[in-house]
Amino acid sequence: MKDILKRTTLGALLLLLLPLAVMVSGWRWQPVEMGLGHQILFWFTETVTRPWGTLTSAILCGWFLWCLRFRLKPAVFLLAIIVGAILIGQYTKGVIKEQVREPRPYVLWLEQQRGVNPETFYQQHRKQRSQLVSEAVAEDKQLPGWLKRHWAFETGFAFPSGHTMFAASWALLGVGLLWPRRRYVTIIVLLVWASLVMGSRLALGMHWPRDLIVATLFSWLFVSLATWLAQRFCGPLGVPLQEQQEIAERENQP
Secondary structure (H helix, E strand, O other): OHHHHHHHHHHHHHHHHHHHHHHHHOOOOOOOOOOHHHHHHHHHHHOOOOOHHHHHHHHHHHHHHHHHOOOHHHHHHHHHHHHHHHHHHHHHHHHHHHHHOOOOHHHHHHHHHHOOOHHHHHHOOHHHHHHHHHHHHOOOOOOOHHHHHHHHHOOOOOOOOHHHHHHHHHHHHHHHHHHHHOOHHHHHHHHHHHHHHHHHHHHOOOOOHHHHHHHHHHHHHHHHHHHHHHHHHHOOOOOOHHHHHHHHHHHHOO
C-alpha cells in the first residue's frame, strides 16, 4: 500500500499544479474572445461529457486490460474495480453538488450581465435552466455557438468538478496500475489529457479552481483504494517474467 500511495500521491500533486497556480494568481474567469485555443480545450472537455465520456471509458478500459495482461477471471474483477472507482467518484460528486449548491462562474456572469438570479435559476428544472441560458446568450456575438450550447447543456452546480473527477481518476489509475508495468508513455498522455480537461473547465467558465482541487483529492482517495484492491485480489501489478523481454526490447528501440 505504501508504494501505491507514493505513486498516486505524486500523480495527484502533478494534477494539482494547475488549479493551485490559478488560485494563487487570483485569476477569475471572464468571457474573452474565444478562438481556436478555446475550441481545442472544448474538445478535451467533450471527451468527458456525455455521451463521449462513455466511449472514453470503454477505450481506456480496453487499453488498461491489454497493458496489464491479466487472465480472464482476474481481468473481469479488475474491470469491476476500475469502473467502480469511476462510478463512485461520479456518485460522490453528485451528492456533494446538491449539498453545496455552488453556482458556476458563467451563471454569476449571467447575473451581472443579464440579470439572471442564481437562486431562482437553480430552483428550476434542468430543461428550464437550459432554455433560460439559451435565451440569455442568444444575441451575444462574442460567445461562440459551441460554448452557448455547452452552457445550456451543463446547468448543474459547480462544486466539485465531475469532469475533473472523471479525468483525474483515469490518470491516477494509470499511475497506480500501469507504473509497475513501465507504461510511462500512457501515464504521461493520461496526465496531460487530465490537465487539459481541468484547464478547459476553468477557461470555459464552468468551474472555480477549488472545484478542481477537491475533485482531484477525492479521485486520489478512491483510486488509491481501487489500486490496492486490484493488487490485493487480482495479483501483483509488477511485470511478469514473460513480459520483461518485451519491455526491454520496447525501451531499446531508437
